[in-house]
Amino acid sequence: MTDVTSSKSARHPHHWRHDLIELAALFTAVVVADTIAKTIVKGPDGPYLLVFSAIALIATAGFHTWWARRHSHAPPTTTAGTSSAAPTTHEGAVPDAAPDPDRAPVSTETALWRMRTTVDDTPGSLAALCTVLGRLGVDILTLQTHPLTEGTVDEFLLRAPADLAAGDLAREIGAAGGRDTWTERADAHDLVDTPTRVLGLATRTALDAAELPLALRQLLGRCTLHSVPAFSLTGRPTGEQAPVEGVLEETVMKLRDPSGGTLLIERPYLPFTPTEFARARALVELDARLGPRVPRSQDVLTLPEGNEITVRRADQRDLAAARAMHDRCSSRTLSLRYHGPVGDADRYLDHLLSPRFGRTLAVQTASGRLVALGHLLWDGDETEVALLVEDDWQRRGIGSELLSRLVAMAEEAGCESVYAVTQASNTGMVAAMRALNLPLDYQIEEGTLVITARLESAPLRSERPHQQARQSER
Secondary structure, three states: OOOHHHHHHHHOOOOHHHHHHHHHHHHHHHHHHHHHHHHHHOOOOHHHHHHHHHHHHHHHHHHHHHHHHHHOOOOOOEEOOEEOOOOOOOOOOOOOOOOOOOOOOOOOOEEEEEEEEEEOOOOOHHHHHHHHHHHOOOEEEEEEEEEOOOOEEEEEEEEEEOOOOHHHHHHHHHHOOOEEEEEEEOOHHHHOOHHHHHHHHHHHHHHOOOHHHHHHHHHHOOOEEEEEOOEOOOOOEOOOOOOOOOEEEOOEEEEEOOOOOEEEEEOOOOOOOHHHHHHHHHHHHHHHHHOOOOOOEEEEEEOOOOOEEEEEEEOHHHHHHHHHHHHHOOHHHHHHHHOOOOOOHHHHHHHHHOOOOEEEEEEEEOOOOEEEEEEEEEEOOEEEEEEEEOHHHOOOOHHHHHHHHHHHHHHHOOOOEEEEEEOOOOHHHHHHHHOOOOOEEEEEEOOEEEEEEEOOOOOOOOOOOOOOOEEEEO
């Protein structure tokens, strides 16, 4: 056991030795002065020497007083940052050793995590979680609360030590009262605060109707979105018509599609909260109020033979021009595109041109006639690309131009891959996919060729030498 008095003495040492020495010096000085005074007084110059001695003593006393005041509270002298006094340790304790230059430095690497857990709606429940996170060395960057009928869902964005495992984090949170804990690695994009992110998604949706499915995915995280039309391609009712207020069923969300039908959103690994449901419904209502819309930018390109074409976004308002192009295409061209005869071209094209199912690029001539269509179709978690070029305009690089632009759109939307469904005899589509210079996977299913391009290492699209693009606005 450590003596408290000795500890205080170690921190504030007593200067009794200095006092004793000063007292002895004082008596010595008095004796010496008395002896000198008796000797000097008997001499002829005694009074003068006595005055000079008094002045010298006064000067010495003044110097001693100044020196004592200056150094009485000075800290102990140190060498190389270490106290000259020996360290005082508890019994059995080992004093801190000097740093080992061969020892690896403590790791300061961190990782971003998204964590969601449910706690009881009682005072102190959130404080218990924060206490655990602080003890683990975890920094809370953002926090959202999602009230439930029973309890509250707390969603965190965390910066944690890199060596902290997800299982350890979930176990500690569970011990602090959290349940149904879910963790996932995050990235720098998650550092944007939620209001800013929601406003950005709303802006994108307002500018482009095709952004709504992507905005819902980014708003709700990893989920699967299907747009189920009210009628099938054959005209039969599908029976899918969500109520105006929508439906929330744990891991399934149903919202009424402004263009007809239902938006079905599923996230099996994590139930939706009422807050997420309200945000998603607000985005859908915004889309409904704004009506049909596509970006108005367009590119004018020059083909090798000198003809100019315009590449622009298309939607259901281009249905008549798309149907006229269909009528000009040969049966072989339509068969390669649709893998068989097309029964109801109007209904099928209306489906393809809908921004709810993806994005469409149209190519038109200087006279305004539509000669090619390129589709980027949302297929659950996957993305399909499809092309149709009128016979008289084939083998001029139009298909490759459309495909490269569609792939760039998919990459911008955060898609990991795109796939094309075609026939092995469609050498034009196969060559266009190879020209992307991306890793390709080939799979044959019942005579149908599926080519998948992975976009992780997609290079920037470069213009061909003969193409001179001019950005213009309608």
